[in-house]
Amino acid sequence: MSVKVSEKEGERVELAHNAVGRAVPTMVNGKPQIPFLGVEKYQPRGRKAAPAICSNKDYPDTGDKRVADLETALRKCGLRNGMVISNHHHLRDGDKVALMALEAAARIGVKDLTWFPSASFPSQKNAIELMEKGVIHHIEGSLNGPLGDYCTQGKMRGMAVLRSHGGRYQAIQDGEVHVDVAVIAAPAADFFGNADGSHGKSACGSLGFALADSTYADRVIVVTDNLIPFPCVPWQIQGNNVDFVVEVESIGDPAKIVSGSTQLTRSPDRLRIAELVAQFLRAAGIMKNGFSFQAGAGGIALAFVQYLKQMMKEDGVKARFVRGGSTKFLVELLQEGLTDYILDGQTFDLDGVKSMADDPRHVATSPFTSYNYHGKGNFASLVDAVVLGATEVDVNFDANVVTHSDGRLLHGIGGWQNCLFAGCTILALPSFRDRIPVIVDEVTTMTGPGEMIDVVVTERGIAINPRRADLLDAVKGSKLPIRPIQDIKAEVEKICGKPARPKLGNRPCAVVKWVDGTVLDTVWQVS
Amino acid sequence: MKSSTADATSPRSSEAGHWGKEVRSDVHVAFEARVSGGIEISLESRVAPYYGKAILEQTREVLGELGVKHARVAIHDEGALPFIIAARIEAAARRAGTALGKRSLPAPHPLPQPSPKDRLRRSRLYLPGSEPKYYINASLHAPDAVILDLEDSVHRGEKDAARILVRNTLRAVDFGSCERTVRINQLPLGLEDLAEVVGESPDLILIPKVEEPEQIREVDRMIAEIKSRSGIIRPIWIMPILESALGIENAFTIATASDNIAALTIGLEDYTADLGVVKTAEGRESQYARSRVVNAAHAAGVQAIDSVFSDVADMEGLRGWAEAARAAGFEGMGCIHPGQIRVVHEAFQPTALEIERAQKVVAAFEEAQGKGLAVVSLGSKMIDPPVVQRALKLVERAKAMGAIS
Numbered sequence: 001m002s003v004k005v006s007e008k009e010g011e012r013v014e015l016a017h018n019a020v021g022r023a024v025p026t027m028v029n030g031k032p033q034i035p036f037l038g039v040e041k042y043q044p045r046g047r048k049a050a051p052a053i054c055s056n057k058d059y060p061d062t063g064d065k066r067v068a069d070l071e072t073a074l075r076k077c078g079l080r081n082g083m084v085i086s087n088h089h090h091l092r093d094g095d096k097v098a099l100m101a102l103e104a105a106a107r108i109g110v111k112d113l114t115w116f117p118s119a120s121f122p123s124q125k126n127a128i129e130l131m132e133k134g135v136i137h138h139i140e141g142s143l144n145g146p147l148g149d150y151c152t153q154g155k156m157r158g159m160a161v162l163r164s165h166g167g168r169y170q171a172i173q174d175g176e177v178h179v180d181v182a183v184i185a186a187p188a189a190d191f192f193g194n195a196d197g198s199h200g201k202s203a204c205g206s207l208g209f210a211l212a213d214s215t216y217a218d219r220v221i222v223v224t225d226n227l228i229p230f231p232c233v234p235w236q237i238q239g240n241n242v243d244f245v246v247e248v249e250s251i252g253d254p255a256k257i258v259s260g261s262t263q264l265t266r267s268p269d270r271l272r273i274a275e276l277v278a279q280f281l282r283a284a285g286i287m288k289n290g291f292s293f294q295a296g297a298g299g300i301a302l303a304f305v306q307y308l309k310q311m312m313k314e315d316g317v318k319a320r321f322v323r324g325g326s327t328k329f330l331v332e333l334l335q336e337g338l339t340d341y342i343l344d345g346q347t348f349d350l351d352g353v354k355s356m357a358d359d360p361r362h363v364a365t366s367p368f369t370s371y372n373y374h375g376k377g378n379f380a381s382l383v384d385a386v387v388l389g390a391t392e393v394d395v396n397f398d399a400n401v402v403t404h405s406d407g408r409l410l411h412g413i414g415g416w417q418n419c420l421f422a423g424c425t426i427l428a429l430p431s432f433r434d435r436i437p438v439i440v441d442e443v444t445t446m447t448g449p450g451e452m453i454d455v456v457v458t459e460r461g462i463a464i465n466p467r468r469a470d471l472l473d474a475v476k477g478s479k480l481p482i483r484p485i486q487d488i489k490a491e492v493e494k495i496c497g498k499p500a501r502p503k504l505g506n507r508p509c510a511v512v513k514w515v516d517g518t519v520l521d522t523v524w525q526v527s
Numbered sequence: 528m529k530s531s532t533a534d535a536t537s538p539r540s541s542e543a544g545h546w547g548k549e550v551r552s553d554v555h556v557a558f559e560a561r562v563s564g565g566i567e568i569s570l571e572s573r574v575a576p577y578y579g580k581a582i583l584e585q586t587r588e589v590l591g592e593l594g595v596k597h598a599r600v601a602i603h604d605e606g607a608l609p610f611i612i613a614a615r616i617e618a619a620a621r622r623a624g625t626a627l628g629k630r631s632l633p634a635p636h637p638l639p640q641p642s643p644k645d646r647l648r649r650s651r652l653y654l655p656g657s658e659p660k661y662y663i664n665a666s667l668h669a670p671d672a673v674i675l676d677l678e679d680s681v682h683r684g685e686k687d688a689a690r691i692l693v694r695n696t697l698r699a700v701d702f703g704s705c706e707r708t709v710r711i712n713q714l715p716l717g718l719e720d721l722a723e724v725v726g727e728s729p730d731l732i733l734i735p736k737v738e739e740p741e742q743i744r745e746v747d748r749m750i751a752e753i754k755s756r757s758g759i760i761r762p763i764w765i766m767p768i769l770e771s772a773l774g775i776e777n778a779f780t781i782a783t784a785s786d787n788i789a790a791l792t793i794g795l796e797d798y799t800a801d802l803g804v805v806k807t808a809e810g811r812e813s814q815y816a817r818s819r820v821v822n823a824a825h826a827a828g829v830q831a832i833d834s835v836f837s838d839v840a841d842m843e844g845l846r847g848w849a850e851a852a853r854a855a856g857f858e859g860m861g862c863i864h865p866g867q868i869r870v871v872h873e874a875f876q877p878t879a880l881e882i883e884r885a886q887k888v889v890a891a892f893e894e895a896q897g898k899g900l901a902v903v904s905l906g907s908k909m910i911d912p913p914v915v916q917r918a919l920k921l922v923e924r925a926k927a928m929g930a931i932s
Contacts, residue, residue, distance in 0.1 A: 272668065434573055434606030459667055497609060499577035502577065
C-alpha cells in the first residue's frame with residue numbers, strides 16, 4: 001500500500017491506494033478509515049452499536065411526548081457543540097424539517113455540528129449559510145447543486161462522506177456514525193411518536209430512511225403537521241424509540257414532496273435506450289415468470305417499465321415483485337396483475353403514495369431490509385435485474401454516479417451501489433450528453449467497481465461486460481445491437497472529438513464509501 | 528431561447544445560431560468584422576473544460592478557411608458538435624459581409640452507396656434545417672430516408688444559415704443506410720439552396736409546391752450543372768411535392784418532366800388550404816388528389832409517396848392512415864417524429880399471406896423459366912404476366928424490409 005500526502009487546511013492528509021488503485025485518505029474527520037479491499041473482501045468484526053438503555057419512568061405514562069417546539073425539543077435532547085444531527089429525505093426537495101431543525105440549533109447557539117442527512121436537496125442550500133456561521137462543521141451525506149459546489153470548491157471545513165442508502169444504515173448500525181439527535185419528519189404521527197408516511201397532506205410514502213436513526217440514535221424527535229389520536233397506524237416509526245413529538249404548521253411543500261403526475265420522456269433517443277433495455281431482458285431470458293426487477297424514476301427507467309410491461313403482456317409473463325421507487329407506472333403493473341408485490345423504498349408520485357396507503361401488496365421497505373450489507377442478506381441481491389443511470393462509465397465497466405467529469409459533485413449515491421448486487425445490473429445511458437462522451441478511459445470518481453456492472457445500454461448499442469459470458473451467450477443470435485464497449489466509445493469520440501481531461505486538485509474534499517464502510521474513492525477539490 | 532437573424536442595417540456585425548438554457552447542441556456566434564487587429568475570440572461553453580481549447584482552435588481554422596483576417600468573434604456554445612460550430616461561424620461571417628465565395632467544409636464522412644431509383648421509401652423522417660440536435664442520432668431510428676428540411680420548418684430569416692448547416696450535415700453526419708434527402712424552398716429561393724447543398728451529393732431533392740413541369744426542369748438543369756462542375760457522377764433523384772389544385776391537375780406531366788424523378792408526393796396542409804377545406808384525420812377531402820397522385824406516379828413509372836400524419840401521439844390513427852395509404856397504392860409516407868417510423872414500416876409491410884402467395888407465384892415463374900415455358904401456371908390456374916411482375920416486386924420489397932430472408 002503506497003502512501004502519499006496532501007494538504008487540507010494546513011493539515012497533512014495521508015493517502016493510501018486501495019484495491020482499485022484509488023488514492024484515499026486514511027483519516028476522515030479525525031476517524032481512521034479502511035481503504036476499499038475489493039468486493040466481498042472486508043470482514044467486519046465485533047458487535048453492532050446500541051443506544052443507551054432507557055426507562056419508562058423517564059417518559060410520561062400518558063404517552064404524550066409533545067413539546068412546544070423544535071428548539072425546546074433540541075434543548076431537552078441536550079444538543080451540544082460537535083454533535084451529530086440527522087435528517088431524512090423522504091420529503092425530497094419539499095422538505096422543510098431539516099432546515100427548521102438546523103436553524104433551531106443555530107438559535108440555541110450550538111456550533112460545529114455534523115449534519116447527517118440521508119440525502120440533501122437543492123432547497124436546503126441555506127445549509128451553506130449555517131456552515132459559514134459555524135453552526136454546521138461538515139456534512140456527511142449526498143451533496144449536489146449548491147451544496148456540492150460548496151464542498152468541491154473546498155469551502156467546507158471537514159470532509160464530506162458519501163454513502164449509499166445501505167451504507168448509511170451500515171455506518172449507523174456498525175457504530176461508524178453515532179447519531180446524537182435524529183429529527184424525523186412525519187406526514188402522520190400520534191403524541192407517542194408512532195409515525196407513518198403514507199397519510200396526511202404531506203404524505204410521501206415510506207419513512208424507511210429514518211429507520212436506522214430511530215433505532216440507534218441517542219435522542220429521536222418526530223416532527224409532524226398531522227397529529228392524529230393514538231394509535232397512528234401503520235407505525236413505520238415506532239414511538240417506543242421516540243423521545244419528543246413536535247407539532248408544526250407544515251413539514252413540507254406537497255408539490256415538491258411528490259410529483260402530481262409522472263411524465264414519460266418524449267426524447268426519441270431515451271425511448272430507444274429504454275426499449276433496448278427491455279428487449280435485452282427479454283432476449284436474455286431474464287424476463288420470465290416469477291422474475292423481479294428494479295428501475296428508478298428517471299426518464300429512461302420509467303419508459304423502460306412501459307416497454308417491459310408490453311413485452312410481459314405479449315409473452316404472458318408475470319413478476320413476483322418489483323422494487324420501487326414507485327410511480328404510477330409500477331402501480332399500474334400491480335393493478336393489472338403483472339406483479340404480485342411492489343417492495344418500495346420511496347414513493348415518487350401521488351399514485352404511488354395512494355397505492356401504498358390502500359394496497360397491502362404495495363409494501364414499504366427500508367434500507368435495512370433492502371440494502372444493508374452488514375446483515376444476514378438483503379433484498380437487493382435477490383432482484384433479477386436492475387436498471388440504473390450513471391454520469392460516466394469506463395471501458396472496464398467501472399461507473400461514476402456522484403461527480404461530473406469535471407469533478408463537481410452532482411448526485412448522491414442513493415441506492416445505486418446497493419443495487420449493483422442484483423442478478424443483472426444494467427446502466428442505461430445516452431452515449432454522450434452535450435457533446436461530452438459518457439464512456440471514458442477511466443471514471444473521474446469510482447462509485448461502482450466494474451465487476452459489479454454487467455451491461456451498458458446506450459442509444460448506439462449494448463455493451464456486455466466480458467466477465468458475463470453467460471449473458472453474452474444468452475443473447476447470441478438475437479437482433480440486438482451488441483457491441484464491445486470500446487467500439488461505442490470510439491464511435492462517440494469520432495462524433496464529439498476526444499475530450500480534454502479536466503485537471504483535478506490534490507486536496508480531498510469528500511470520500512465515497514463502499515457498501516461495507518471501506519473507502520472506495522476520493523472527491524478532489526476542483527480548481 | 529435567444530435567436531438571431533441577419534442584420535441588414537449594419538453588415539459589419541452579425542450573429543448566427545442559438546444559445547440559452549433550453550438550447551442543446553447548438554452554438555451562437557456574434558461576429559464583428561474589422562479592418563485590422565487580427566482575430567479576437569471569446570468563448571463561453573457548457574463543455575469548456577473538455578472542448579474549450581478545441582473550439583478555439585477550430586474557430587481559428589474556420590476563419591482562416593473563410594479568409595477572415597480581422598474580426599472579433601464571441602462564441603456562446605451549448606455543446607454543439609464541430610460541424611455545427613463551423614456552420615454557425617460561416618453563417619455569421621457571411622452575414623457580416625465577409626467570407627464571400629468561401630466555404631469552410633468539415634471533415635467528410637465517407638459517402639454511402641448511391642441510392643437506387645426504386646429503393647425502399649416507406650418512411651422519411653423530417654429534420655428541421657435549423658435544429659441541429661436532431662441530426663446525429665436520426666439514423667438510429669432507422670427511417671428509410673432522412674429529410675433535411677430547408678422549407679417550412681425554417682424561419683424566413685434563417686434560410687441562409689440553415690442551408691450552410693444542412694450542407695455541413697450532409698457532409699459530416701453518418702446517416703447509415705438512410706437515403707439522405709433535402710427539401711429545398713419553393714423556387715426561386717430553392718435554387719440558392721441547391722447551390723449550397725448539391726455539392727455534398729444528397730441522394731434526393733424534394734421540391735415543394737410544384738405546379739408546372741418547367742419547375743422540375745429548372746431544378747434538374749441546376750443539379751446537372753453543379754454535378755458536372757463538382758465532378759459528381761452519382762445520381763441525385765427528385766421528388767416533387769404537389770400541394771395545390773393546379774399541381775394535382777398537372778401530376779402526370781410533372782411526374783414525367785425528368786428521368787431523375789424517383790417519386791411523386793403530396794402535401795396535404797397546403798393542398799387543403801388551397802381548396803379552402805378542413806383537413807380531417809380521415810382525409811376524405813383529399814381522396815381525389817391522393818388517388819390522382821398514385822395514378823400519375825404509376826403511369827410515369829415512379830413511386831407514389833403519401834403526406835404525413837400530424838398527430839404524433841395517435842399511433843392507432845397513424846396505423847390506420849398508413850394502412851389505407853398502402854392499400855391505395857402509396858409506397859411510403861413522411862414521419863414527423865421518430866416514434867412514427869416503426870408503425871409506418873409495419874403498415875407498409877406486406878402481410879404474411881400476401882408474401883406467401885407472392886412467393887408461390889415467383890416459384891412457379893422460376894420453374895416455368897427453367898423449363899423454357901412462356902406460360903406460368905400455379906396449380907390449375909394460369910398466371911398473367913402482370914401478376915408475376917407484382918409478385919416479383921412484392922417479394923423483393925419484403926426482402927428489403929427484412930420480412931423474409
